[in-house]
Amino acid sequence: xxxxxxxxxxxxxxxxxxxxxxxRQGMSREEIMSRYKxxxxxxxxxxxxNESEILVVMGLSGSGKSTLVRCINRLIExxxxxxxxDEVDVTRLNGRELRTLRLKKMGMVxxxxxLFPHRSVxxxxxxxxxxxxxxxxxxAEQAQKAIDLVGLSGWEEYPPESLSGGMRQRVGLARAxxxxxxxxxxxxxxxxxxxxxxxxxxxxxxxxxxxVGKTIIFITHDLDEALKLGDRIxxxxxxxxxxxxxxxxxxxxxxxxxxxxxxxxxxxxxVLTVAKVMRKAISVTYPKDGPKTVIHKMKEEGLSRVMVVxxxxxxxxxxDVEDVLTAFKRGDKTLTQILDREVATAQPxxxxxxxxxxxxxxVAVVNTENKLLGIVKRGSLLAAMAxxxxxDGDR
Amino acid sequence: MEIGKLPIGDGxxxxxxxxxxxxxxxxxxxxxxxxxxxxxMVEAIMFIPIPVVILIxxxxxxxxxxxxxxxGTLLGFALIWNLGLWEATMTTLALVLIATSxxxxxxxxxxxxxxxxxxxxxxxxxVLDFMQTMPAFVYLIPAIPFFGLGPVxxxxxxxxxxxxxAIRMTCLGIQxxxxxxxxxxxxxxxxASQKLFKVQIPLxxxxxxxxxxxxxxxxxxxxxxxxxxxxxxxxxxxxxAIQRLxxxxxxxxxxxxxxxxxxxxxxTQNIKFGKWRKE
Numbered sequence: 324x325x326x327x328x329x330x331x332x333x334x335x336x337x338x339x340x341x342x343x344x345x346x347r348q349g350m351s352r353e354e355i356m357s358r359y360k361x362x363x364x365x366x367x368x369x370x371x372x373n374e375s376e377i378l379v380v381m382g383l384s385g386s387g388k389s390t391l392v393r394c395i396n397r398l399i400e401x402x403x404x405x406x407x408x409d410e411v412d413v414t415r416l417n418g419r420e421l422r423t424l425r426l427k428k429m430g431m432v433x434x435x436x437x438l439f440p441h442r443s444v445x446x447x448x449x450x451x452x453x454x455x456x457x458x459x460x461x462x463a464e465q466a467q468k469a470i471d472l473v474g475l476s477g478w479e480e481y482p483p484e485s486l487s488g489g490m491r492q493r494v495g496l497a498r499a500x501x502x503x504x505x506x507x508x509x510x511x512x513x514x515x516x517x518x519x520x521x522x523x524x525x526x527x528x529x530x531x532x533x534x535v536g537k538t539i540i541f542i543t544h545d546l547d548e549a550l551k552l553g554d555r556i557x558x559x560x561x562x563x564x565x566x567x568x569x570x571x572x573x574x575x576x577x578x579x580x581x582x583x584x585x586x587x588x589x590x591x592x593x594v595l596t597v598a599k600v601m602r603k604a605i606s607v608t609y610p611k612d613g614p615k616t617v618i619h620k621m622k623e624e625g626l627s628r629v630m631v632v633x634x635x636x637x638x639x640x641x642x643d644v645e646d647v648l649t650a651f652k653r654g655d656k657t658l659t660q661i662l663d664r665e666v667a668t669a670q671p672x673x674x675x676x677x678x679x680x681x682x683x684x685x686v687a688v689v690n691t692e693n694k695l696l697g698i699v700k701r702g703s704l705l706a707a708m709a710x711x712x713x714x715d716g717d718r
Numbered sequence: 719m720e721i722g723k724l725p726i727g728d729g730x731x732x733x734x735x736x737x738x739x740x741x742x743x744x745x746x747x748x749x750x751x752x753x754x755x756x757x758x759m760v761e762a763i764m765f766i767p768i769p770v771v772i773l774i775x776x777x778x779x780x781x782x783x784x785x786x787x788x789x790g791t792l793l794g795f796a797l798i799w800n801l802g803l804w805e806a807t808m809t810t811l812a813l814v815l816i817a818t819s820x821x822x823x824x825x826x827x828x829x830x831x832x833x834x835x836x837x838x839x840x841x842x843x844x845v846l847d848f849m850q851t852m853p854a855f856v857y858l859i860p861a862i863p864f865f866g867l868g869p870v871x872x873x874x875x876x877x878x879x880x881x882x883x884a885i886r887m888t889c890l891g892i893q894x895x896x897x898x899x900x901x902x903x904x905x906x907x908x909x910a911s912q913k914l915f916k917v918q919i920p921l922x923x924x925x926x927x928x929x930x931x932x933x934x935x936x937x938x939x940x941x942x943x944x945x946x947x948x949x950x951x952x953x954x955x956x957x958x959a960i961q962r963l964x965x966x967x968x969x970x971x972x973x974x975x976x977x978x979x980x981x982x983x984x985x986t987q988n989i990k991f992g993k994w995r996k997e
Contacts (some may be wrong), residue, residue, distance in 0.1 A: 398901055426907030437902035441920045451906040453916070502906070 325538040326372040326395070326506060331404035333365035333390055333562075339402045352561050364390040365401070366562035375536040379553030381543055381585075387562035388542045392508050395540065396429050397421055408506065426455050430499030434511035436491045438483040444494050445470065445479035451502035462501075469501040472531065489520035496528075500535070509541045513548065525551055546585050550574070550594045558582050570594050597678065598671035600704050601688045601697035606630040609639055609658055614651040617642060617658065630687055630695055631662055638687055638695045640664040671696060678704060738863040745864040752816065752870045759812045760805070768799055779981060783988035787981070794977035803955065803974045810941055810951035811978060813869060817876040817937045822930055825881045829888025829929070830914070839889070846882040854879050854940055858947050872941060872949030880936035887929025891922025931986045938979050952978075 334342040334355075342361035345354070352363045365387050372378045382388045393399035395406055397413060406413040408428060416424060430451070438447050448469050452462035470476060473493040483491055492512060499507055513521045525548060532539065543549050549556050550570040558565045558573065558581075566578035574594055577583035605624050607617050609631050621629060627644045639662060646661035655661070667686045669678060678686055678699060685698040763771060772795040780788025798807050832842045857878050861871035895918050903913045919926075945953025952971050959968030 396905060398904055422907040422909065424907075425905060429905070431902070431905040433898055433902060435896075435898045437896075437898035439899060439902075439917060439921075450903075450916075454906055454908050454912055498906075508905075 324371050325374045325376075325409065326540075327405075327407040328371075328391075328395070329369050329405045329407070331365050331368045331391070331394060331406065332402045333363075333387075333394055333399060334361050334402045335364055336361035343403055363562050364399075365394060368404070368559075368562075368564050370557055370564065370567055372538055372540060374538055375532075376554045377532060377539045377541055377552050378555050378557065379541045379543060379549040380557045380559060381546060381549040381553075382559035383544055385561075386559040388544075388559050389510055390562075391559070392510050392540060392542050395506075396425055396431065396508060426451070426502070428504050429506045429508060430502060430504040431508040432492070432495045432499050432510065432512040434514050436483070436488075436495045436515070438491060438494055438498075440482065440484055443480050443482060444475065444486070447483060447494055448497045448501045450498060455502065465503075466497070466501050469497040472500060472535075473497045474527070487520075488516050489524060492516060492524060496531075500537075505538055507537045507539045509539060511542050511544070514543065514545065521548070528552065558585070571596065571599065575599070595675045596671065597669045597673045597675055597686075597688055597699060600675055600699055601671065602700065602703055604630050604687070604695050604698045606632050606636075606695060607642075607658075609633055609662070612658070613656050614647050614658065614661075617647050618644075618651060621647070628685065630666070630685075630698060631658060632695050636694045638666065638668065638689050638693050641666050641685075641687070669699065675699075675704065734860050734863065742864060746866065749865040749868075749870040752873060753868065756812055756816060756869055756873075759815075760809050763808045763812070764805060768804055772796060772799065775981075779985050783985050787984045787988070790984070791981050794981060798974045798977060801970050801974065803952065803971060806950070806952045806955050806971070807974050807978065809869075810938070810953065810975070813872060813876070813941045813944075813949060813951060814934065814937045814978075814982070817873045817880060817941065818930070818934050820873070821877050821881040821933050821937065822884055824877070825884030825929070825933065826888050826926060829885040829926070830892055830919075832885060833889040833892035834914075842885065846885060849878055850882045854943055855946070858944065862947060867948045869949050871947050872944030872953075875944055875947075876937050876940040879940045880933045883932035883936065884926075884929045887932065888922065888926045891925030891929075892918050894925065895921045927986070927989055931983065934982050934986055935979060938975065938982065942975060 332343055332346060334346070336342065336359070339361055342355050342359045342363060345359065346363055346366055350358075352366070355361055355363050368387075368391060370378070380388045380391060390399055394401040395413070397406075397416075401414055404414070408424070411424075413421070413424065439450065442450070445463065445466055448466040449462045452465055457465070467479070470479060473496050475490065475493050475497060478486065478490065483494060486494065492515075495512070513524050516524060529552065541549075541552055543552075550573075553570055555567060555569055556573050557567050558578075560581050566573060566582050568576075571594065573582060574586055577586050605620065605626060607620060607629055611634070612620075617629060621627070621644055628641050630641050631639045633639055641663050642658055642661055643663065646663075647658075650658070650661045653660075665683075667681045667683050668689050669686050670690065671688055684701040687695055688697045688699060689695055772792060775795060776788045776792040779791040795807075798804060828842070832839045854875070857875040858871070861875045865871040865874055899917055899921065900913065903917045908916070941949060941951065942953035942956060945951070945957040948954075952975050955971035956968055956975075958964070959971060
């Protein structure tokens with residue numbers, strides 16, 4: 324476990340102790356505001372982030388998500404609770420220790436990019452290293468690596484203001500990566516970008532993450548973005564955590580009405596995985612089972628098609644009821660003649676959206692070793708989508 | 719019911735009497751040092767042939783600003799030379815230069831502290847209001863017991879009058895640095911001084927420069943007024959012209975002041991910072 328936030332509170336205003344006491348006893352945000360003139364920013368937040376995980380914190384504006392991320396590197400001083408990074412409590416560090424931590428372990432990317440307008444792209448990316456006191460030559464090299472990583476080679480000497488929004492945020496990302504931090508804090512990093520660029524940046528972040536494997540805390544108000552990027556998602560409301568879970572858990576089992584409202588607007592096909600709609604596969608084994616066995620099985624299960632696997636359960640193909648009958652009449656002993664090897668396949672982690680173009684059902688679900696795990700029938704796919712509130716009209 | 723006149727004036731007088739008797743030896747020593755420096759400066763300039771000095775000034779204006787300002791400088795100084803006001807102009811320039819450098823040396827650090835420490839800001843801002851609204855002539859009076867009659871008193875009063883914009887604009891420039899950039903600097907673990915020198919001051923530089931420009935302009939106007947306490951230079955010419963009703967001579971000296979003002983203004987406005995400051 325890389326980072327652990329425990330019972331974190333942030334109360335804005337003078338003398339927050341009273342508000343803290345009240346919040347701990349369960350007083351609501353509004354009551355604390357009206358009685359003590361204190362704003363409850365973070366209300367008893369606890370969560371953990373694993374190494375190399377992307378944790379998305381999602382909520383509407385005012386839900387406390389930006390405050391939360393700033394409490395982690397103490398740009399905002401938490402009122403109570405602890406933030407443990409590699410077993411060190413960040414809230415107890417003194418000024419110098421905190422600076423060292425920010426210098427070595429954390430990088431931050433901002434919604435407004437926050438690039439230094441008086442420095443070139445290269446000098447912006449070098450900033451963290453310069454602060455750390457790295458020799459000019461080495462820091463230029465390291466900064467160059469980060470610039471290459473985000474695909475900005477050739478732009479080193481340009482001023483940030485001559486770059487487009489997407490490119491500016493790449494500079495922001497490179498600046499955060501240049502110091503090779505363990506943890507990346509991304510505060511609405513892509514929210515200011517237009518939708519196309521945003522999608523592109525999301526893809527690139529995922530590609531980048533597969534190479535660098537940082538622990539990322541990503542703040543957003545966009546559920547689609549959260550579902551796309553997050554290994555896990557935290558949904559916040561009024562400074563509290565409403566739900567923590569994988570994208571699928573959030574979608575399939577919204578903790579309350581608040582989460583459900585978010586989820587209703589999501590295109591379910593984008594996030595529903597094949598594993599979720601997969602059914603148990605009825606299969607026959609080649610070469611052991613002949614046409615007669617297959618007919619018997621089909622009758623029993625009421626199927627018109629059935630998957631054929633070898634003795635290791637590796638997928639070979641499928642057979643259709645009419646072909647089986649023909650083969651039976653011909654007196655074939657095996658399925659060799661009628662085996663249709665061109666079966667549509669999918670992996671359990673695939674998105675169900677990839678199944679739509681398929682003309683041939685059922686689709687076989689196989690693992691990386693081509694072993695049959697299950698099947699997806701057209702009917703069960705549509706049923707699953709209807710269950711999850713997908714908007715049929717869209718498709 | 720009658721309330722007697724409050725003894726504000728008496729109080730100030732007593733205070734200044736007290737400080738002069740106890741501290742005047744310091745200010746008098748400063749006076750000697752600055753006075754000697756000033757004299758040496760003017761003498762050094764006067765030692766160089768006038769056309770050479772004019773060419774140097776014109777070249778400097780051209781380099782810092784544009785060829786137009788360079789040409790203007792050339793013609794302006796040529797006119798001053800022609801009017802026979804060369805030495806007076808050089809004295810005034812030297813006074814402005816010294817007053818401005820002292821003002822910025824004190825004003826910019828003070829402005830930075832004022833921006834960063836809000837309790838100090840609450841004290842400094844009203845003092846600046848006071849300094850700027852008090853009629854400038856009033857400062858001339860206490861300057862004399864401290865620094866004696868002459869150019870150093872003039873420099874002191876000029877500083878009091880011309881420093882506020884340097885402090886104010888520095889403070890404003892530092893405060894106007896966007897909050898996100900401060901946050902970014904903090905998030906990367908900058909120390910306070912790294913933040914100041916790598917982010918705040920560079921970003922505030924254009925505003926600070928505008929403040930210095932104002933300081934120069936105010937210095938020039940005050941240096942002329944300070945002729946009343948013996949500053950000499952172009953102000954001295956104007957002052958003499960007033961006393962003797964030499965209308966023509968007064969205007970000639972006035973025109974020389976305007977020329978210097980324009981040259982200093984255009985030149986200092988065009989000092990650039992970094993590669994990408996807008997033209």
